[in-house]
Amino acid sequence: MGRDLMGSWxxxxxxxxxxxxxxVPSQDTPPSRxxxxxxxxxxxxxxxxxxxxxxxxxxxVGEEALVAMPLACGIEMIHTYSLIHDDxxxxxxxxxxxxxxxxxxxxxxxxxILAGDALLTLAFQIMGDLSLYPSRVYPERVLGAVKEVALAxxxxxxVGGQVVDLEMxxxxxxxxxxxxxxxxxxxxxxxxxxxxxxxGALVAGAGEEAEILEAYGRHVGLAFQVVDDxxxxxxxxxxxxxxxxRDVEKGKLTYPALYGVEASSRKARExxxxxxxxxxxxxxxAWFLRELALYVVDRER
Amino acid sequence: MGRDLMGSWxxxxxxxxxxxxxxVPSQDTPPSRxxxxxxxxxxxxxxxxxxxxxxxxxxxVGEEALVAMPLACGIEMIHTYSLIHDDxxxxxxxxxxxxxxxxxxxxxxxxxILAGDALLTLAFQIMGDLSLYPSRVYPERVLGAVKEVALAxxxxxxVGGQVVDLEMxxxxxxxxxxxxxxxxxxxxxxxxxxxxxxxGALVAGAGEEAEILEAYGRHVGLAFQVVDDxxxxxxxxxxxxxxxxRDVEKGKLTYPALYGVEASSRKARExxxxxxxxxxxxxxxAWFLRELALYVVDRER
Numbered sequence: 348m349g350r351d352l353m354g355s356w357x358x359x360x361x362x363x364x365x366x367x368x369x370x371v372p373s374q375d376t377p378p379s380r381x382x383x384x385x386x387x388x389x390x391x392x393x394x395x396x397x398x399x400x401x402x403x404x405x406x407x408v409g410e411e412a413l414v415a416m417p418l419a420c421g422i423e424m425i426h427t428y429s430l431i432h433d434d435x436x437x438x439x440x441x442x443x444x445x446x447x448x449x450x451x452x453x454x455x456x457x458x459x460i461l462a463g464d465a466l467l468t469l470a471f472q473i474m475g476d477l478s479l480y481p482s483r484v485y486p487e488r489v490l491g492a493v494k495e496v497a498l499a500x501x502x503x504x505x506v507g508g509q510v511v512d513l514e515m516x517x518x519x520x521x522x523x524x525x526x527x528x529x530x531x532x533x534x535x536x537x538x539x540x541x542x543x544x545x546x547g548a549l550v551a552g553a554g555e556e557a558e559i560l561e562a563y564g565r566h567v568g569l570a571f572q573v574v575d576d577x578x579x580x581x582x583x584x585x586x587x588x589x590x591x592x593r594d595v596e597k598g599k600l601t602y603p604a605l606y607g608v609e610a611s612s613r614k615a616r617e618x619x620x621x622x623x624x625x626x627x628x629x630x631x632x633a634w635f636l637r638e639l640a641l642y643v644v645d646r647e648r
Numbered sequence: 649m650g651r652d653l654m655g656s657w658x659x660x661x662x663x664x665x666x667x668x669x670x671x672v673p674s675q676d677t678p679p680s681r682x683x684x685x686x687x688x689x690x691x692x693x694x695x696x697x698x699x700x701x702x703x704x705x706x707x708x709v710g711e712e713a714l715v716a717m718p719l720a721c722g723i724e725m726i727h728t729y730s731l732i733h734d735d736x737x738x739x740x741x742x743x744x745x746x747x748x749x750x751x752x753x754x755x756x757x758x759x760x761i762l763a764g765d766a767l768l769t770l771a772f773q774i775m776g777d778l779s780l781y782p783s784r785v786y787p788e789r790v791l792g793a794v795k796e797v798a799l800a801x802x803x804x805x806x807v808g809g810q811v812v813d814l815e816m817x818x819x820x821x822x823x824x825x826x827x828x829x830x831x832x833x834x835x836x837x838x839x840x841x842x843x844x845x846x847x848g849a850l851v852a853g854a855g856e857e858a859e860i861l862e863a864y865g866r867h868v869g870l871a872f873q874v875v876d877d878x879x880x881x882x883x884x885x886x887x888x889x890x891x892x893x894r895d896v897e898k899g900k901l902t903y904p905a906l907y908g909v910e911a912s913s914r915k916a917r918e919x920x921x922x923x924x925x926x927x928x929x930x931x932x933x934a935w936f937l938r939e940l941a942l943y944v945v946d947r948e949r
Contacts, residue, residue, distance in 0.1 A: 372803060378811045381803055432765060437757035456738035460761065461811055464733060465803040467765065471772040472798035477791050486787035490778050497773035502673060502682055502766035510679045510762055 352638035356399055359412060363398045364390075366420050370473050384454045384462035385469075389427050391445045392588075396571070397543040398423045403635050404547030404560050414481055415547040418492055421474035422543050425500050428466040431459055433509060439597070446588030471497070484550060492546035499542030508534030517598035528600050529569075536575075537568030559625060560636075566622035567640050573615040574644055576601040577608055615644050653939035657700055660713060664699045665691075668721050671774050685755045685763035686770075690728050692746045693889075697872070698844040699724045704936050705848030705861050715782055716848040719793055722775035723844050726801050729767040732760055734810060740898070747889030772798070785851060793847035800843030809836030818899035829901050830870075837876075838869030860926060861937075867923035868941050874916040875945055877902040878909055916945050 367389060374383045398419030402412035434441040434449040435456060441449055451459035473479065474493045477486055498504055512531045515524070541564035548557040579594050580603045594601050602611040622640045626633045668690060675684045699720030703713035735742040735750040736757060742750055752760035774780065775794045778787055799805055813832045816825070842865035849858040877895065881904045885892050895902050903912040923941045927934045 376804075378803075378808045378815070380815070381808060381811045385803065428765075432761055435758075435761065437761060457736075457814055458811065460733055460736065460738060461807055464729075464764075464768065465807040467768055468798055468802035468807060471776075472795060472802055475772075475776060475791050475794050475798065477788065486791050487778065489791060490776050490787050493776050494773060497769055497776065501769035501773055502679070502686065503677075506762055506766040506769060507679045507682060510682045510759065513758055514679070514681070 350634055350638070352635065352642060355635055356639070359399045359402045360395045362402070362412065362416070363395050363419055363423065366416050367423065370417075370420055370479075371424075371469065380454070380458065381462060381465060384450060384458050385466055387453060388431050388444075388450050388462065389424065389466065391447055393423070393427070393445070395423060397426055397539060400540065400564070400636075400639075401543040401547035403639075404544040404553075405551035407560065407629060407632050407636065408548050408551040408553045408556050409632075410551035414484060414551050417473050417476060417479040418496065418546045418550055419543075421470035421493075422496060422539065422546070424466045424470035424473070425496070425505075426539065428463040428470070429500075429505060429509070431463040431466070435459060438509075438513065441593070443588065443590065467500075480550070488550050488552065492550040495542045495546045495549065496539075499538040504534055504538040504542075505536075508532075508536070508538070512600070515600045518600075524600060525605065528602065528605055531600065532569055532572040533565070536572040537565050540564045540568030540571065556629065559629060563622050563625045563636060563640075566618045566625065567636075567643055570615045570618035570622070570640075571643050573602045573611055573618070574646065577603055577611050577615075578646075580604075581608060612644075619644050651935055651939070653936065653943060656936055657940070660700045660703045661696045663703070663713065663717070664696050664720055664724065667717050668724065671718075671721055671780075672725075672770065681755070681759065682763060682766060685751060685759050686767055688754060689732050689745075689751050689763065690725065690767065692748055694724070694728070694746070696724060698727055698840060701841065701865070701937075701940075702844040702848035704940075705845040705854075706852035708861065708930060708933050708937065709849050709852040709854040709857050710933075711852035715785060715852050718774050718777060718780040719797065719847045719851055720844075722771035722794075723797060723840065723847070725767045725771035725774070726797070726806075727840065729764040729771070730801075730806060730810070732764040732767070736760060739810075739814065740894075742894065744889065744891065768801075781851070789851050789853065793851040796843045796847045796850065797840075800839040805835055805839040805843075806837075809834070809839070813901070816901045819901075825901060826906065829903065829906055832901065833870055833873040833903075834866070837873040838866050841865045841869030841872065857930065860930060864923050864926045864937060864941075867919045867926065868937075868944060871916045871919035871923070871941075872944050874903045874912055874919070875947065878904055878912050878916075879947075881905075882909060913945075920945050 371385060371389060372382045376382055401415045401419040401422055405415035406412055430444060431450045433439050434444055435451055442452055450462060477489060508531050512535055515527055541561045544560040544564040545557050548560045580592060582591055584591050619640050623637055626637055672686060673683045677683055702716045702720040702723055706716035707713055731745060732751045734740050735745055736752055743753055751763060778790060809832050813836055816828055842862050845861040845865040846858050849861045880895050881893060883892055920941050924938055927938055
């Protein structure tokens with residue numbers, strides 16, 4: 348595939364789309380409205396960053412990408428469920444996501460909640476289904492990889508991050524909020540990006556690469572969220588597919604709100620520099636991850 | 649343990665309580681409010697039928713109950729999450745459950761949704777954690793058992809059942825509703841009870857017992873739901889811990905609403921008779937399941 352970041356990304360992403368479509372029941376399967384809601388959000392034009400990272404991690408370890416496909420698809424389902432639930436009126440109360448009305452706006456709150464629940468459950472079904480992996484993949488490895496994802500997604504990971512994010516919302520600024528902000532970003536965003544890389548590496552039989560990829564994921568994940576915050580307060584509405592300035596409106600704790608845009612951009616670059624340093628020992632094998640890290644800070648959506 | 653149904657049930661239930669307490673983060677672990685909400689619903693005095701069945705299934709196969717403990721606890725967490733989400737204002741909008749205010753009444757809607765999400769995710773973390781099983785349990789068996797639970801809990805199982813239940817609510821009665829009612833009960837209740845038994849059997853290394861226990865679970869699960877419907881429309885409010893007559897109020901499709909109480913009681917007895925017949929080949933090993941089936945139709949809450 349050479350050194351073409353976008354070409355390689357698109358190839359992986361196309362594979363992810365294909366397998367997601369294969370593994371999520373079609374709208375013709377009853378209850379059809381539920382499957383329609385699941386697919387509406389799952390195929391709403393996501394960047395597929397997490398699953399692409401899982402596939403890339405397997406390749407870094409010397410395996411083919413397909414070895415990590417059930418994990419990649421499960422991780423994207425988990426990401427999608429978290430967006431559906433985060434958008435609910437009781438949570439962030441958002442009407443648009445990726446330029447389309449949010450799930451509860453289209454299907455109603457009850458079905459949006461249930462579509463999220465169904466995606467989360469299906470994710471674990473797919474990730475733990477030994478028959479979806481090449482036969483050379485040991486069951487121990489599958490269990491080890493799934494555990495990483497579960498830890499990153501659960502109360503001590505992503506869900507915990509969302510809880511603290513909501514708790515901090517609209518609070519008067521004060522001491523300890525810098526730590527709170529980092530805690531939220533690590534748990535809400537970085538942990539799942541770390542886990543995508545580590546799970547992809549583990550299922551491919553990684554040794555010490557797993558730790559390296561995890562540490563890389565932590566830094567890229569944090570940088571990704573910082574850039575997201577910046578775009579959320581001054582990005583291009585059309586490219587973002589959602590209104591700009593919502594975070595400020597809701598009194599969300601964000602990097603630009605706390606440090607300003609310039610210092611936040613600097614922070615993102617530092618994190619990426621650190622991520623590149625961490626990849627050092629992997630040499631040429633990690634070219635894709637290196638290019639991707641550089642892309643993360645320069646993206647516009 | 650002899651032939652004392654209640655004694656054996658209580659012993660298993662006490663074990664389940666102990667392990668749930670061990671495996672769910674304490675309220676001192678941040679985010680503490682999230683863990684508090686998870687524990688509030690998890691330790692609200694449930695009967696623990698599903699986990700007890702999982703443990704009993706392992707014993708029928710000749711293993712010790714503890715072999716199925718991670719599955720048992722995960723299944724109870726899944727059951728609990730489903731109750732929290734079902735009670736939400738956007739769904740059944742219930743204020744009381746087991747005599748206590750529902751999660752969203754105590755913690756607010758956002759935290760109730762997230763506590764459910766966290767319990768569902770933690771369930772898969774615990775069920776898939778090889779280190780929580782005795783070392784003689786093969787990883788393939790764990791994956792096989794977890795897959796059963798995931799299938800039963802997901803869009804083609806419990807979540808699908810809840811979707812159709814909501815869709816049928818308040819509809820004018822008409823053709824096809826008998827099939828709809830059975831479909832809802834099988835998916836919303838029986839599938840998880842089946843899966844509890846099958847998963848417990850599989851992790852214990854069951855051969856053909858797994859199919860027998862699954863079929864038994866289907867019948868007992870359906871009977872359980874029919875009795876639940878009857879109690880919901882004419883039971884003792886204090887014993888139930890929730891208002892009687894809510895189903896009628898909401899126009900829910902239930903057995904008593906469709907066939908009357910007497911015919912519903914008959915239906916429950918027929919299902920239990922069938923369940924006992926199915927257990928035949930297992931002989932004395934299945935005494936607990938036999939006693940339990942008889943208990944299901946005579947319970948008062």
